[in-house]
Amino acid sequence: MNTQIEISDKPLDIQSCIDWVMSPQSGGIDVFIGTVRDATKDKAVIRLEFEAYKPMALKEMNRIAKQVFAKWTVQKLLIHHRTGVLQVGEVPVIIAVSCAHRDAAFEACRYVIDTLKQTVPIWKKEIFEDGEVWVAAHP
Amino acid sequence: MNTQIEISDKPLDIQSCIDWVMSPQSGGIDVFIGTVRDATKDKAVIRLEFEAYKPMALKEMNRIAKQVFAKWTVQKLLIHHRTGVLQVGEVPVIIAVSCAHRDAAFEACRYVIDTLKQTVPIWKKEIFEDGEVWVAAHP
């Protein structure tokens, strides 16, 4: 299981993430890059703040990685998540998966981001002109 | 329809492709990167050679782009394909799709690579130690 899983308060480096997953045994790489959108439900977003329960978040990400290597034939899997204050256009998350065949890369990458959003203890606060809200906290 | 579609015999630049698709209206970007694998059906590959019928290939890629913008809500779509001689690990194709929501980005990106491989007039020759073969030419 060849993985690189990190949580950092520094800007994420897309090129070096992609360089890391590349391998001569890979025919395809799928990369998901989350970006901070300028609006949510038509309301302008000023910035986002991300907070992680870091040891547990890393443990959950490793659990997801194990599931991925059990389900698909994957060469390398990278998950980088950023914390702290992010401006519009900045990158909170990069997931990169290299595989011999592209179907596995697409499916595994999507599985990682979908599952991460459900189980990994990281929280996002949206800051608007007139207030702020922890995303998904209330029904 | 915001697209950047190119065929080039120069090495593709992943970072500048991703920079181009980013936008403040996007929440997610999916990127597919094809890479030259060191083996096909357990036979060692020395290098690949790509040839394009360039005017028609660009026309077909634009047709695919039109289908994508009709099917999904997409901010920007980039397709770069390389031609000429590529060594193991080099990148023949980059597809990048930015969308407000990630489901559309994943689905559109996969649709583009799947359709490109079926309809766009580009050909790949695999060069082995002891010979060469145009991929998919024969049953």
Added chain:
Amino acid sequence: MKINVLAFGIAKDIFGGSSINVELPEQGTTGNLKQSLESSYPLLKQLASYMVAVNNEYAQDENILSERDEVAIIPPVSGG
């Protein structure tokens, strides 16, 4: 026994800090902890949901706590 409870996201706002101490009887469970917290901090009940993590794993209500456990309140996650 005294359980130190870590708080993240909106739970930090509800508790007014990044951790609080909760007094529980010996052999108290995560279920008992949730009852105690909900009675002291009724805003917890307005969350879409919340979980308790013990030693970096999601824990069931039946799980018996000890003072050595690392306990955290996990409001609905929203990473990515």
Added chain:
Amino acid sequence: MKINVLAFGIAKDIFGGSSINVELPEQGTTGNLKQSLESSYPLLKQLASYMVAVNNEYAQDENILSERDEVAIIPPVSGG
């Protein structure tokens, strides 16, 4: 009429060059062109499949050709 036919990929190997000229009767179709090519270059029939493109579009067998058309033989594609 004389149709200039572009060749790519393995078709270039089969024709021994990147284009050839084919003599067709006036009002000849892409179907007629394929028959003529297959009789001169029987290796074409061993391909998994091949298409004819006219003016950068895939063409049907019924399509009537003219000397001004850009015509190309498209063996099975394998880009990406």
